[in-house]
Amino acid sequence: xxxxxxxxxxxxxxxxxxxxxxxxxxxxxxxxxxxxxxxxxxxxxxxxxxxxxxxxxxxxxxxxxxxxxxxxxxxxxxxxxxxxxxxxxxxxxxxxx
Amino acid sequence: xxxxxxxxxxxxxxxxxxxxxxxxxxxxxxxxxxxxxxxxxxxxxxxxxxxxxxxxxxxxxxxxxxxxxxxxxxxxxxxxxxxxxxxxxxxxxxxxxxxxxxxxxxxxxxxxxxxxxxxxxxxxxxxxxxxxxxxxxxxxxxxxxxxxxxxxxxxxxxxxxxxxxxxxxxxxxxxxxxxxxxxxxxxxxxxxxxxxxxxxxxxxxxxxxxxxxxxxxxxxxxxxxxxxxxxxxxxxxxxxxxxxxxxxxxxxxxxxxxxxxxxxxxxxxxxxxxxxxxxxxxxxxxxxxxxxxxxxxxxxxxxxxxxxxxxxxxxxxxxxxxxxxxxxxxxxxxxxxxxxxxxxxxxxxxxxxxxxxxxxxxxxxxxxxxxxxxxxxxxxxxxxxxxxxxxxxxxxxxxxxxxxxxxxxxxxxx
Numbered sequence: 025x026x027x028x029x030x031x032x033x034x035x036x037x038x039x040x041x042x043x044x045x046x047x048x049x050x051x052x053x054x055x056x057x058x059x060x061x062x063x064x065x066x067x068x069x070x071x072x073x074x075x076x077x078x079x080x081x082x083x084x085x086x087x088x089x090x091x092x093x094x095x096x097x098x099x100x101x102x103x104x105x106x107x108x109x110x111x112x113x114x115x116x117x118x119x120x121x
Numbered sequence: 122x123x124x125x126x127x128x129x130x131x132x133x134x135x136x137x138x139x140x141x142x143x144x145x146x147x148x149x150x151x152x153x154x155x156x157x158x159x160x161x162x163x164x165x166x167x168x169x170x171x172x173x174x175x176x177x178x179x180x181x182x183x184x185x186x187x188x189x190x191x192x193x194x195x196x197x198x199x200x201x202x203x204x205x206x207x208x209x210x211x212x213x214x215x216x217x218x219x220x221x222x223x224x225x226x227x228x229x230x231x232x233x234x235x236x237x238x239x240x241x242x243x244x245x246x247x248x249x250x251x252x253x254x255x256x257x258x259x260x261x262x263x264x265x266x267x268x269x270x271x272x273x274x275x276x277x278x279x280x281x282x283x284x285x286x287x288x289x290x291x292x293x294x295x296x297x298x299x300x301x302x303x304x305x306x307x308x309x310x311x312x313x314x315x316x317x318x319x320x321x322x323x324x325x326x327x328x329x330x331x332x333x334x335x336x337x338x339x340x341x342x343x344x345x346x347x348x349x350x351x352x353x354x355x356x357x358x359x360x361x362x363x364x365x366x367x368x369x370x371x372x373x374x375x376x377x378x379x380x381x382x383x384x385x386x387x388x389x390x391x392x393x394x395x396x397x398x399x400x401x402x403x404x405x406x407x408x409x410x411x412x413x414x415x416x417x418x419x420x421x422x423x424x425x426x427x428x429x430x431x432x433x434x435x436x437x438x439x440x441x442x443x444x445x446x447x448x449x450x451x452x453x454x455x456x457x458x459x460x461x462x463x464x465x466x467x468x469x470x471x472x473x474x475x476x477x478x479x480x481x482x483x484x485x486x487x488x489x490x491x492x493x494x495x496x497x498x499x500x501x502x503x504x505x506x507x508x509x510x511x512x513x514x515x516x517x518x519x520x521x522x523x524x525x526x527x528x529x530x531x532x533x534x535x
Contacts, residue, residue: 033529033532033533034532036525036528037416037418037419037422039532040416040418040419041415041416041418041419044416044417044418045416047296049409079535081535101296103531103532103535104296104418105295105296105299106531107418107531108296108299108300108303108418109299110524110527110528111299111303111418111421111422111524112299112302113524114425114520114521114524115302115303115307115428
C-alpha cells in the first residue's frame with residue numbers, strides 16, 4: 025500500500041498506476057475496482073482521486089446503477105503519454121557499451 | 122550497393138585464387154595442398170556470406186524513421202531488436218541474427234540485409250569451422266545466410282512502410298507503442314545479461330577444470346621425479362592420491378565460491394527477463410488483468426534501475442569484447458604450465474649436469490614471468506571493466522534522475 029500524496033506532490037508511480045489502469049479500461053471504471061487495481065487503501069485512493077479531479081486528469085460519471093465511475097480525460101491520457109514518453113526516451117538514448 | 126557486393130565477391134575470389142596458386146607454386150600439387158585449397162575456398166565463402174549486404178527493398182521515409190518503425194513492429198512481434206545508428210540487429214533464433222541497414226535514397230530509404238550470428242552463434246561457427254577445416258562450418262554459415270535471407274524476404278519485406286509516413290514517426294506514437302518499446306528493450310538487456318552471466322559461469326568451470334588439471338599434472342610430475350623409486354615401487358597409488366588431494370583442497374573452495382557468486386546473479390537476471398517478457402506478452406496481446414502486479418510503467422521504472430548491472434554483466438561476460446587479450450592470457454597460461462613441467466623434468470637430471478640445472482631455473486623463471494604477465498594483463502582488463510562499470514552506473518543514474526525530476530516538475534505544474 026502506498027503513502028497518501030502530499031498536497032502538491034503525489035508519488036509518481038502510484039499516480040502512474042491509477043492513470044495506466046484507467047487508460048487500459050475502455051469504459052468508465054468503478055471506484056472500488058480502481059482502488060483495488062491501484063493497490064492503495066480507501067483514504068489514499070480518495071486523496072489521489074481528488075488530486076486527479078482537481079487537475080482534470082479524470083472525471084466522475086454517475087451511472088444508472090447509482091455507482092460513481094471514474095474515467096480518464098483527454099488531459100489525463102496526455103499526462104500518462106508524457107510520462108511514458110519520457111521513460112521511453114531514457115532507453116532510446118545511446119546505451120553505454 | 123549491388124556494385125559493392127560484386128566488388129567484395131570479386132576481390133575475395135581473386136585473393137583466394139592467388140593464395141592457392143602461391144601454395145601450389147611453393148609446396149607443389151598434392152593431396153595436402155588440395156585440402157588447403159578447399160579450406161581456403163570454404164573460408165572465403167564463409168566470410169563472404171557474412172560480409173555481403175544484399176538489397177531487400179525500398180521503403181518510404183528517412184532511414185531513421187524506417188528503422189524506428191521496423192524496430193517497433195518487430196518488438197511487437199516479440200523479436201529481440203538492437204537499434205544502432207543506421208541499422209538494426211534482430212535475433213531470429215538463439216544462434217542466428219540478421220542486420221538490417223537503411224541507406225538514404227532521395228526521400229526514401231534503401232533497405233539491405235546482412236547475415237549475422239548471436240555471440241553463441243559466432244562461437245559455434247568459429248569452432249566448427251576451425252575443427253572441421255570448413256567442412257561443417259561452411260554449411261552452417263550457409264544456413265545462417267539462408268535463414269537471414271528467408272526472414273528478410275518473408276517477414277521484413279511485407280512490413281516495410283510503403284507510400285506513407287511510417288507509423289512510429291518521431292514525436293508521435295501511442296502509449297502502447299512506447300510501453301512495448303520500453304518493455305522490449307528492458308527484456309533484451311535483462312536477457313543478454315542472463316545469457317552473458319550463464320556463459321561466464323560455464324567459462325569459469327572450464328578455467329577451474331584447466332587449473333585443476335594443470336596443478337594435478339605438475340604435482341604428479343614433481344612426485345614422479347622427486348620421490349625415491351623404492352617409495353613409488355611400494356606405494357604407486359601415491360602418484361594418484363597426493364596430486365588429487367592437493368588439487369581437491371585447493372579447487373573445492375574455488376568451485377564453492379564460483380557457485381556462490383554466479384547462482385544468485387543468474388537467478389536474478391533470469392527472473393527479471395521473465396517478468397519483462399510476461400509484461401511484454403501481455404502488452405502485445407493487449408491484455409488487462411486484475412492482478413496486483415505492478416503497472417507496466419512501474420515495472421519499466423524498476424527495471425531501468427537495474428540496467429547498469431545488466432550492462433556490466435554483459436560486458437564482463439563478453440569474451441568477444443577483448444578476445445585478443447583473453448586468448449593471450451590463455452596461451453601464456455598453457456605455456457607457463459608446460460615450462461614448469463619441463464623444468465621439473467630437467468631438474469631430475471641435474472645430478473649429472475649443472476647446465477641442466479641452470480636450464481631448469483631459466484624455464485622456471487620464464488614460467489613465473491609469463492604467469493606474472495598474465496596476472497598483470499588480467500588486472501588491467503578487470504580494472505578497465507570496473508572503471509567502465511562505475512562510469513555507466515553514474516551516467517545511467519544521472520539519466521534516471523533527470524527523467525524523474527522532469528516528471529515530478531510536470532506533475533507539480535499540472
